[in-house]
Amino acid sequence: MSVRFCSTNSVEVLQNYFECRNILLDALSYGDGRVNEALLVDQLVRGNYHLWRTPNSAGVTQINENPFCKCLFIFLAGGDLGEIEHLAGPVVEQWAADQGCTSVILSGRRGWERALRPLGYEFQSTNLIKRL
Secondary structure, X not given: OOOEEEOOOHHHHHHHHHXXXXXXXXXXXXXXXXXXXXXXXXXXXXXXXEEEEEOOEEEEEEEEEOOOOEEEEEEEEEEOHHHHHXXXXXXXXXXXXXXXXXXXXXXXXXXXXXXXXHHOOOOOOOOOOOOO
């Protein structure tokens, strides 16, 4: 499976974004509202978010860093489940390691725990939200 990092070149990022826009908007519809399309595009263009693609899927990552660790956070993915699993696989892991990350953290619905367990992901925590 071909997993492609979409460069931080803003023109290339925008071109790739618009090619997979519907996939990402569908994935955003399941989110908690912390990211909308305007923020997503802005942060992709600025290089703060990273767009990854497979032929029928897309994912978005962000590097989170504090004094104790640096990790790659996969917070948005959509498309074909078989392909999405590759967005959390060796190509992305190697890129994260090359950036100095010591872990990959994925935020998603409960089903991702089962789907990604074969790749070495394990349950860490539950996020709770109360909408006001």
